[in-house]
Structures are given as C-alpha cells and as structure tokens.
Amino acid sequence: MTSSSDRPSPRAAGSYARFIPREELEGFSAWKPGSFGDDPSLKPQAAPPVPDAESLRRQAEALALAQARRAEEARQRAEAARLQALQEAREGGYHDGYRDGLEALENFKRSFATQTSAQVGALLQQFQQQLEGVEQDLARRVTGIVLEVARQVLRSELQLRPESVLAVTQEALGSLLTSARHVVLRVHPDDHALIADGCAELLAARGARLQRDAQVERGGCLVESDIATVDARVGTRWHRAMVAMGQSGGAAEWDGPVAASPAPASQSQHRDPAAPAQETQA
Template identity: 50%
Template sequence: MSSARDRFRQVPPPPGGGKSAHAYTRFIPREELSSFAAWNPGSLGGEAEAAAAAAAAEPQKSPEELQAEALRSARQGGYHDGYRDGLAALESFKQSFAQQATAQMGALMQSYAAQMDELQQQMAGALADAAVSLARQVVRGELQANAQQVAAVAQEAIEALLLSARHVTLRVHPDDQPLVAQGAAEILEARGARLVADAALTRGGCLVESDIGIIDASIESRWRRAAAALGSEAAWNGEEPTP
C-alpha cells in the first residue's frame, strides 16, 4: 500500500494507460501560471501576531517626527474647533444684529409716527388760525356794514332770558344804543328792560343783566364760541389767549 506522498507525486502516467491514467495529475510549469502567491501557514490564523510583527518591522519614528505629528493633529483639531466656534459666533451675531435692527426699525417707525402726528397737528393749527383770521375780518366787515344787526343780537339775548326774570338791564356800546333802541323797542318794552350805554363793551355785542343771572352776548364771548368750533383759542382782538 502506497503512502499519501506517493499518491500525490506528480509523475508521468505509466505506459499503457489503464484505469490508473485517470488519476494522473499533470505538473503545471511556472510559465503557464498567470498569478500565484506563496502560501504562508500564518494566514490561517494569528493575524494579531502578524500585525505585531509587521509593526515591529517598520522603522521607529524619531521624537521630532512624533512631535510634528502631534502638532499637526493639534492644529487640525484647533482648526475644526475654531471653525465650529466661528460658525456659532456668526449665528449669534446674526441673531443679535436682527434683534437690534428690528428694535431700531421699531423706534424709527415710532419716531416717524410721532413726527407725522406733530406735523398734522401743526398743519391743523395753522389751518385753524387762517380760518379764524379770515372769520375775524369777515365779522368786522359785517359789523361795520350792517351795524343795525346789533338790535337783532340784543333781542335774541333778551328772549333767552327767563320770563320770570326781573330788573332786566340791557347794556350796549354807546354807538349802538340808538340802533338797539329803535330795532328792539318792542322787546324792551315787553320785558320792562332798561337800555344802558356801556363804553366797556365792543360794538356789535351786548350784556343782559337780571335778578336771576347774566347773559353774555358780547362780541368777545360769541367769538370764543365760534373760534372753539374751528379748533382755535384765538381771542377776538387777535392776541394770544391768556393761560
């Protein structure tokens, strides 16, 4: 009985062929092999030992090289940390800037609104002053052209007085006295009112006194009511109102 080594020997087949010819294994020359690698018993196990042996076979780095590698690693880490911190700082700055811009814009809009309100008030005041000045000129011209209207004013003032009033006195400017005496004679007689000239009154107005009160129908009083309707406090004589 042949051994395993004899069975696997690569030898030419015996002459004559026979069944043993099927067990022939041909020897393959090196030139016919496209690629091959030497088998190493260590490839079936012991990778850690092989790696350790390979590492031991590598040349050892000098302290300068190790220091350089450590420096490069530190720089790379510093770069990444700095980049991350820079992005965080940029985002924080953007948020802070947006908040400040929003606050400044809000303050600007409030200031603009306040200035617009003030401008509108000034324009309204100027318009009211112009209207009051024009109205004053019209009233003065009307008083000079139709002085007899003071009689109608006096009659309305007396009619506004309660019928129960006693001791009625009608005061008018001396220049208006004859006009009122003629134009309001009936009402004066019906109410038993006295007509008194008073130089302290402005032409065109009158003052009614009685035991129950006073009715002020002077030019100044009527003008204040008319000017107030226009949003103005301008006095009849054109002077600023006394605070």
C-alpha cells in the same frame, strides 16, 4: 551436558534481550570502515585572510553610509509624521475655528438682529411721536390760521352789516324770562341808534332801558336783569364757540383777554367807573 562456555552470559542476555529481524531494519546500510584520511571534515581548514586597511576603511564607510541612510530615513519618517500631525492639527484647527466662527457669526447675527430690531422700534416710536407732534402742531397752526381768518371775516361782516346786531339783541331779550324785572340792555355807542329804532317795540314790551357801554363790542349786547344776565357780546360768544371746539388761549379770545361777565343790576356798583353808562329810556 554442555559446558559453561556455551551458555549465554546473563549480562549479555539482559542487554540484548531481543533480536531485530532484517525485515525491520529498513533505511540502514552496513557500515564499512574506510580511511580516515579521505574524510574532508577531518582535514584542517585554511585560516580566513586578514583584511587590509583599505578594506576596513571601505567597510567602515559602507557601514557609516548605511547608518546615515537609516538615520536619514528615520529623520524623513519623523519629519513626515510631524508634517502629517501638523497638517492634521491645522485641518482640525481650521474645522474647529470654522465651526466656532459660524457659531459666533450666528450669535452675532441674532444679537445684531435683536439690537437692530430694538433700535428700529425705538426710532419708529420716536418718529411716530415726532410725527404726531408735527401733526398736532400743524393742526394747531392751521386751526389758528382758520380762526384768525374767521375772526377777520366776522369783524368785516360786523362793520359792513351793522344791522346784524338787531338779530343778536332780539335773541338776547327773547331768551330772558318774562318775569324778569329791571331789564337793562347795554350796547356799543355806535349801535345805540340802530337798536333804538329797530328794537323799540321789543324794548317797550319788556320795559327795558337801553344804555350805551363802550366795553361792549360793536355787534353784541349785554342784557341785565334782577334774576339773570344774558351775555351776548361778540367776544363772549366767540370764546364760547372756541371752547366748544376745544380751543384755548389766544385763539379763544376775540381781542385780548375776555373780561369777566358783568354782575347783575343789583351788583352794578362793581362796574368800571372809568366807563360810565349812559341811560336812555326806550
């Protein structure tokens, strides 16, 4: 029978329920108590030395220099960033301005080309109109000169060849109908004798009376009858020729305004009394 002192205590059995074998206790060493005076961690450490004023000044200066350096670096970085942003803004503005300038230039070129084309077209049209006006004026002047020369040549021809009135007279009498009665042939007084000799037979055949009329230009004649009038005066023939050529005004006149064609024999009372006709029986 065992005694109660040999039994394990219930508390001890509850706290140390398992024994750990030696094989499982790796990395452990037995602890041996030593001297507490040999532990350096337990020795009192010496107090740090108190810095003097010079050291504090140098430290403050070093700290201030470091802060100044950092501030300068920060300022330089900020300045560099500002310059970079400014450069980028300048480049962007340059490119934008260059693009806008090119666009504005193209718009100006198109507008200028359109405006210039319109102005040139207007100038060309105006020049063409002026040129046409000059050409027309020149043509009128040349035509006037030619007609004046022709008028002078014809007058000279009538003076140099007065016998040409015979052909005019024969043509005028021949164009009158044979049924015409009361035929009167009016000629210039200077052509009277020439026509009386050269057209005597024709005048007798038509029963026409030959009369002197100062209103009839030399080289022409005027034939009146009861049914028609043949105006073969030089001025009238000249006027008809000029009208047929499209001329008017002074160029179409032989010598001043062309008088109206005389009335037929039945209306001879309307003739100018200042120039009485002299009748001669052919």
